[in-house]
Amino acid sequence: MTKVTTLVEAVASIPSGAHVALSGFAITRCTMAFAREVIRQGIRGLTVSQCVGAMDADLLVGGGAVERLIYGGGSLDRFGRLASVNRGIEDGSLVVEEYSSLSIAFRYLAGSLGLPFIPIRSLRGSDLMRRIEERTGSDIAAVTDPFTGESWPVLKPLLPDVAVVQVQVADAQGNAWIMGPRWDNTEQVRASQRTIVIAERVVSGDMIRQDPERTIIPGMLVSHVVELPFAAHPTSVYREYDYDAEQIESYVEASRTPEAFQTYLDQYVYGVKDHWDYLDKVGGERRLSRLRADLVLGY
């Protein structure tokens, strides 16, 4: 049975208040079309997690869809900071649980393996640890190593309701290839209840079977497959297209005030009826074809 569906339907499967793990890292392989559709559908109260906060999470926060963010810090690289996330933290409107990258990766790893907790060397002696410990229902504790007697901080697994992952290639069953580094995506998918795959292209099962060692996401973990070109725009997808520097800069500019951000949302999220309409708005095929990756360089 094919799992291929529309973005609208895949997004509609996510209830308000769900915990969603996102595949973006700063300005690459961000689930941007997904985030825009979540905001259009008015889904609220999400918990979002990722190892390094990225543009997809920032847009969702700015669009009012997020109640809680579990992350390891983040930025838009040289383009700027995560302005909506930071504003939410500063004015208290966003509940934030802030870790290091490896602590989040370990929490997904523990979740993916079905472990009750995972020890980590990081966080000790830091204010990150102090802040996490102060929370009620804290996700950090200490145990004594039964073999050496040493004390170790341990972290609770992260078990998202759904992982949403931007990939290059998938088949109709959701078997998906991720080219380039995968940061926390492998563990996110395995820790989550289910996964929504957003693929630049859907290919035949035979194509996947020719190079199965490339398959990072097994179809058995996938509930929906959405085929959508330039779904990560304005962020990059390795070997597919480069980031759109101009569009990221206008996002950063709009992030400076809530009012300007609302205008950005009106223009690029609420003001378009779907992803195709969005692509036309940011310049259409003529502009997008200029972002196409060089096949040797991968960008």
Add this chain to the structure above:
Amino acid sequence: MDLEYTPSELMATAGARELQDGEVVAVGLGLPVVATFLAKQTHAPNITILFELGVINPEPVHCGVGLADPRVWYRANVLSSFVDILGAILHRGRVDVGFLGGLEVDPYGNLNTTLLGDPRGTFRHMVGSGGANDIASCAQRTIIIMRHEARKLKRAISFVTSPGYISGGDSRAQAGLRGGPSRVITDKAIFCFHPETKQMMLMSIHPGNTLDDVLGTMGFAPILPQHVPFTDPPTNDQVRLIRDVIDPKRMYMG
């Protein structure tokens, strides 16, 4: 004739000098990348370079805007994941040197990249940890690279994102952490840490600066040894490598 060099170029060469051949180095973008590639192209060809998101030994031909830019992954030996790089290599104890930068550093080498202001009152939230806390906690040693300003070199910092020697003495070992910062490299001087108290200690002053220039622009007094030499300036070859090969567009060196 000796080439003129910028303070950033001197910082990069000072960073490169800290690296030994065969070492495994975890870097973020900016000056540390320049320092590490410089070492690799001169005295330390067998260095292994790691980027936290899952990149080993890239050979970029274009400058990137950050670790998320595929330009800096080009021609890597390995493209993998956080669990592979920060887990199986760093957490496992296989990283010799980590480079760290930050908003603020205190006399014990504790670093802040999270926020400025009062964490319980009014503050500005910045970038946070990323892999910095993990590198500070798990690398065999770290090298801190900072601008030399009183608002950055402070007696007390707003937030400890990445621990150095915590409150000095053996407090870092007591917390169960290995390693610790070995150097702080600024645009005016290089510091090490006192073997017992673990407080920052002046090691050398960059040519063109006086002791007053260094001490007058920091928020605490470092330990002063009897004799403080000048930092070795970059060689002509090092300056040419940085300008012509490693950072021709001046993206990392500002």
